[in-house]
Amino acid sequence: MTALLEPGRYFADGNFAITEGALVGGCRFFAGYPITPSSEVLERMSERLPKLGGHFIEMEDEIGSMAAIIGASNAGAKSMTATSGPGFSLMQENIGLGIITETPTVVLDEMRAGPSTGIPTRVGQGDVMQTRYGSHGDLAPITYAPNSVQESFDITIEAFNSAEKYRQPVIIASDQVVGHLSEVLEVKPLEEYDVVQRMMRKHDDEKGVFSYTEDYVPMFVAGTGFRGNVDSLTHDERGYPSNEASVEKEMLEHLLGKVKKNEEKIVKYEEFLVEDAEVTVVAYGITSRAAKQAVRIARKKGLKVGLFRPITLWPFPQRRIEEIAGHTREFIVPEINYGQYSHPIREYSRSETREIHFPPGAIPDYGVILKEIEGAFK
Amino acid sequence: MNLGIRMYGMGGQGIITLAKLVGEATLEDGKFVIMTEEYSPYITGGWSKADLVISDETIDYPLPEELNYLVTLSQEGFDTTVKELAPESTILTEKSLVTVPQDMKLRSIEIGGIEISKSLKNPKGANIVLMGAFSGLTKIFSAESGRRAITKRFPKYVDANIACFERGYEEGVKYGR
């Protein structure tokens, strides 16, 4: 069997890193539909998966891709798809299917300029709220936003782990720049990576398909003799559909609760000079790298500014933002969109929040962020 | 040290490959490097370009502060980028495709990459000739690292490409300072 990526240093791009990270994370099934700028993930998967005894299929569309990876996961394979905005829109319904059927899987949404077809080859960050509220009904999504090639690799492994731990589709909201920029990728020996293996239900388990009293129950997988029913309708613990509001309440509180209760374990962020910051910049993905540059220069000018970078966009790093709001009088949220993540920041910080709207299509100019920082100190 | 390099060409000339090889070789030499790429929506016939930032420290912002080098295989690349170059910059062009104006203030070196690659019976290797020339000229990465990067990337066509690289290197060294 051809091995996974050899340990070492690579000059690689984000798409390469995500693909190889997924394979380390245990991905053995990929279904997708080509779309700029994530197509390289699909192409590389088509070459790599068969060598590892995995399976690759190029589906007829993104709707089918999302359905196929949920199907594959229910048949026991760790699965993934990769897309960009237009495809991600098409996947929303079946992301909801993954949520209600508690099926682990990973979805890469490499954000590009929108709306609609937008500029396929250029960056955007306009899907941030779609990763949160895109699928109908209440849900508690887990979304990661890597900002480097190294993090693209590491976070994909973590995304697979989270998918297994919390049994739901996990989204990686990368962007066109991170997907396509090349820089160093250091790969450690395989045994140094924690990979969560799927916990499977035993066929003689007396319990139902789901459990609403435990956060985690091992998953039943087709063909193992469990003979259970998995339903996209609101269902009870046996997996049987129900029209009762009480069952909906029980199920939904479990689906939301398993993420909410483990928020502290899931939430990840990086901070740069935040401790004493009077003004805090909040930025994610490629924008965070421009923001870091701006913060660095502003500090040299004596301005007490810090950078908070959410790595998990969702669940929202609520507790930490509230804490920072204790000593920060103002937040600045630069994004490659017209104001999305700024809303929860404003809501949870209850502080003055400036928005910087970078139009999709280009890497943000850090000078603009710097000017805004300076403005906040005037 | 913080250098900005732009590579520019037409789709199909292997500009992105060239930039990746330069990046890979520079990384081999223990430096930090980041590369962003951009291309027109047309698969062939359009333009493509890559910007590299090379530094001794980790790099946050992926775009160059200023451009110190331009490597171009197209006139368009020359015309659009020349205005953006920092003073004291160096330009490396493909002789047969780019005409450098007489009154050019910046240092510019013309290499006949296409001709050389054809003479070495590797007509697709013009970008590799320029890679060699860039190494010889700037010493930003060593010839050894360049060879290693090529070997890694083209395991099936090592010899033909190394030949191009080395001829390019010889040309570049002539102009080296």
Added chain:
Amino acid sequence: MLKEPKISDDQREIWREPINYEKFFKPRGEVHIIPERCKECNYCTNYCPKDVLERSPTVNSHGYHPVRVRPGKEDSCVACGMCQTICPDFAIFIREVQT
């Protein structure tokens, strides 16, 4: 030359071919009904070749008149199983009994 009659595979499966008919007993069936499941669609009453079944005058908890064996026809079922195969609600089945 005599031609063999054309019989398709599925016809073979359905047909009973009585060989030495005299030597065999006529099969007898015992009708089992799960009245709570019956929705009085009448498929079985229409399909029974011996006209054994009819709607009962009583209703089940869903308000349907479940089928029952027509009085006087208790011994008429020949265990063909058609009612069982055609019942959409799994409400009727036949056990063959030895006479």
Added chain:
Amino acid sequence: MTTEEFHPKHALIRDERFPNVWCPGCGLGILLQSYLNAVEKSGIPLDQQVLVSGIGCTARLPGYAKFDSYHTTHGRAIPFATGMKIANPELKVTVVSGDGDLFNIGGNHFIHAARRNMDLVVICSNNFNYGMTGGQHGSTTPLTSRSASTPYGNVEPTFNLPYLASALGASYVSRWTVMHPRQLAKSIRMAMETKGFAFIEVLSPCPPNFGKFNGFGDGFEEMEFYRSKSTVQNDARLEDVSIDPFHGKPVVLGDFVNRKRPSYIMLENELVRKAMGVKK
């Protein structure tokens, strides 16, 4: 007569969920019966049987069968099943869904699965309308017939499903009605033995909607009408088998296609073995 709780299919159904949701006279229970009969006869281990459905009345069927069953989203049963089958080729995956689910919203997935010759059994219960939402017209509603959304009669030509499936290269294609439960069961068994894409169209009544709108008193009457128009013709020219019983056209039934073509799973397995460097 005795009343007894244990139906012979007791072990194959989720008894506790009966009576089922279907209307009196609906044919879906008969389809379920036929499926179970086929499963019993097929000899395929019960633990390998998987049922996948989309959304609609038919899509509720897997929930009543005691196998690994998956009720997915509208129109997406085939890609879901495709993922399952590829991830674990040991499974015998059957998609059972309605005409609206498989051919209107899910039409694209159907044509691609058939083209790939994906190793699935796809059973389409065709009742000529959208039953669950109240009997609106769909791509299988016969010309001039009434529905909740064609009050003046339908003007759209219909899909000819066996012709479509056959043109796409399906390995097995047949059509029956729920009034042919034994032929249907046999057909499902043959589909399960098929390597590649097997498609079965099953005509079924919709008593409160399509049936009512078109003057049928109950499900039995509607089915008797189709049956009276039906002819079994295994070698029918599939171009001619579109359904139009209201204008005197016969309803042609039969096992139309049964051919050998390399299946997707077969070819993909070969590809994976080659990529892994496994020698034959």
